Amino acid sequence: MNALILKDAVIRYDRLTAVDGVSLELRRGETLGLVGESGCGKSSVARAIVGLQPLAAGTLTIEGETLQDAPARRRTDLQRRIQLLFQDPAASLSPRMTVRSLLAEPLKIQKSHSPEAWTRIVALAESIGLGQQLLSRYPHQLSGGQARRVALVRALAAEPSIIVADEPTAGLDISIQGELLNLLRTLRGRLGLSYLLISHNLNVVGRVTDRVAVMYLGQIVESGPTADLFRNSAHPYTRALLSANLTLDAGRRRERIVLSGELPSPSNPPSGCRFHKRCPLAQPRCTREIPVLQGRPGERSFACHFPLRSEPAPAPQAIAG
Amino acid sequence: MTEALLTIENLNVSYRGNGRSAHILDGVDIKIGRGQSVGLVGESGSGKSTVAFTLLGLLADNAEVSAGYAAFDGRTRNFAARETASLRGTDIAMVFQDPMTALNPMFTIGTQLVDIQRRRFPRESRKALWARAEAVLADVGVQDAAARMHRYPHEFSGGMRQRVVIAMALLVEPKLLIADEPTTALDATIEAQVVEVLHRLRQRTSASMLVVSHSMGLIAELCDSVVVMYGGTVVESGKVADVLHRPRHPYTQALLACEIDPYAAFDPSQDLATIPGNVPDPARRPQGCIFADRCPARHDRCRERPPQRHARDGQNYSCWLEVA
Known part of the structure; x- marks a missing residue:
């Protein structure tokens, strides 16, 4: 069962097409990673999913119901099933509100403020380490980790089933980023959540996601189960992106593929394969023909005329837990 | 060891204001050899950027700087405004x-x-x-x-x-190039390009480099040796390969345990490593070991200031624990 299906989404800003035919499936209870460089359209996808950005084309299906077919009132209910966890808690929490009013605000907006709802919020806050003594504090009196927890409780106030987390660990010190990721995992099980995790931190994506989709210039170029995609990427862009990740392992550093140039402008994408101008393996065919995303949906798929053959990498077996 | 371009011993920086004083750097020692590349790694509030700003004379006016000994390019120095201004943009660039x-x-x-x-x-x-x-x-x-x-x-x-x-x-x-988080604002593929540029420069120029970063990965790529800072003090220093593979200080060990290797096999039900607790408040620094509050190996002795220990391979660390 899928929590969310995005099909052939197109997002335009005036004449610029930022997202061009993106399809995603988020299964219930899983964490799906979305990676790519600045300007690839991943945040536009996130904004469209939470309803902050209209789709120019395509459909969004939430728990089996297609939003575009639903009556207006039902749409609001459906959209409420998805909440966005904002990137920067310092910027998303009003400095003039106490934690108490910050936590109560979503209930007021949803007109669901009641003593029971408030008790539930306080209990939820307490269960993730935000004690009652913090309720009268202001955001500047919170640590970075606490501010993120407040943002998380606000997102969870509407009792969503899907959380879109846009760079949830950006700006967090490495010694406390694990705390937030552990918390997200615990809550996923406890509250039956599914996550769409957008991040440029490939270490985090590699560790906490079940599946991952790679975007380049408004399109998905490759997707698949995380462990497999990290070890046997088929698309040259995926491989270059993964190899660019700074590592403590000197052996892996030697295999680095440094791409020339930068992300081209989405207002005038290259002909054929959008990646061909930076691709170290481009052939004449790549400048003419647009590669189609192929492979089993939800499993491995990639859009490349000359995919890299997977090396006989060690089996990506997780230790049985 | 090559001749030192920069030597600083017992560097202290504190800020005074509103009748309070906050100690930002406490007894920092740093040595950079000619042509050497040194990484300064630490989390927010560790004081790593303060070290860089002290060298450039870019601290705020209410900063009080003192050093036991400081020398740059064969001459002893102090951190008076006139001295740092003459180095800034000529011998030291950032x-x-x-x-x-x-x-x-x-x-x-x-x-x-x-x-x-x-x-x-x-x-x-x-x-x-x-x-x-x-x-x-x-x-x-x-x-x-x-x-x-x-x-x-x-x-x-x-x-x-x-x-x-x-x-x-x-x-x-410059004789010394200071790079403060030079790739933090960049995407991964562009970061790799800039790392390559810096690599090439290292081979071509004789300038020494001080790379200030929170990223152990970047330091591992660009530096010969590393200085690990926590709460305004140096807790460990040594060659990059030694510190990465055999961290001696409990903080360095805990920090490296927090690094995620996405290629390593793992148990998905296992929690990610963290360091519980908070960085100490610079206005209320503990008397003894700066890391004691969060240290898994804390014992009674840690209430006293820990000694500097020197391992045979040139690795230094500041802890009461003996090397096993």
């Missing part, structure tokens, strides 16, 4: 974190690259300085440098701007 705010939006890149050289080469003509700038700009990987010289900062992408800022620092032919 690559700042955010290339957008480091460049003036009102002037072309060419003008800025020429102006930066005026103090260093006061007698050179604008034409000669322009030609030098163009050559260095091409050198750091800006294509079509001649035409790009006439462009404004907003016409450059983030990665290109960072190259301009690196070119700017190189144009004064």
Whole structure:
């Protein structure tokens, strides 16, 4: 069962097409990673999913119901099933509100403020380490980790089933980023959540996601189960992106593929394969023909005329837990 | 060990204001050999940027700086404003974190690259300085440098701007190049390009480098040795390979345990490593070991200031625990 299906989404800003035919499936209870460089359209996808950005084309299906077919009132209910966890808690929490009013605000907006709802919020806050003594504090009196927890409780106030987390660990010190990721995992099980995790931190994506989709210039170029995609990427862009990740392992550093140039402008994408101008393996065919995303949906798929053959990498077996 | 370009012993920095005083750096020792690349790694609030700003004389006016001993390029130094100002932009140059705010939006890149050289080469003509700038700009990987010289900062992408800022620092032919989080604002593939540029420079120039970063990965890529800071003190230092593979201080060990290797097999139900607790408040520093509150190996002795220990391979660390 899928929590969310995005099909052939197109997002335009005036004449610029930022997202061009993106399809995603988020299964219930899983964490799906979305990676790519600045300007690839991943945040536009996130904004469209939470309803902050209209789709120019395509459909969004939430728990089996297609939003575009639903009556207006039902749409609001459906959209409420998805909440966005904002990137920067310092910027998303009003400095003039106490934690108490910050936590109560979503209930007021949803007109669901009641003593029971408030008790539930306080209990939820307490269960993730935000004690009652913090309720009268202001955001500047919170640590970075606490501010993120407040943002998380606000997102969870509407009792969503899907959380879109846009760079949830950006700006967090490495010694406390694990705390937030552990918390997200615990809550996923406890509250039956599914996550769409957008991040440029490939270490985090590699560790906490079940599946991952790679975007380049408004399109998905490759997707698949995380462990497999990290070890046997088929698309040259995926491989270059993964190899660019700074590592403590000197052996892996030697295999680095440094791409020339930068992300081209989405207002005038290259002909054929959008990646061909930076691709170290481009052939004449790549400048003419647009590669189609192929492979089993939800499993491995990639859009490349000359995919890299997977090396006989060690089996990506997780230790049985 | 090569001859030292920079030696600082027992560096202290504190801020005074509103009748309170906060100790930001407490007894920091740093040594950078000629041509050597040293990484300064630590989390927010560790004081790593304060070290860089002290060297450049860019601390706020209410900062109080003292050092037991400081020498740069064979001469003893103090950190008085006049001394640091004479080094800044001539012998010591800095690559700042955010290339957008480091460049003036009102002037072309060419003008800025020429102006930066005026103090260093006061007698050179604008034409000669322009030609030098163009050559260095091409050198750091800006294509079509001649035409790009006439462009404004907003016409450059983030990665290109960072190259301009690196070119700017190189144009004064510094003896020490300080890079403060040089790739933090960049995407992974662009970060790899900038790392490559810095790598190439290291092989070609004789300048020493101080890389200030929270990223152990970046330090591992760019540096020979590393200084690990926590709460305004140096807890461990040594060769990068030694510190990474055999961290001696409990903080370094805990920090490295937090690094995620996405290729390693793992148990998905297992929690990620963290360091519980908070960084100490600089206004209320503990008497003894700075890391004691969060240290898994804490014992009674940690209430006293820990001794400096020197391992045989040149690794130094500050802890009561003996090496096993």
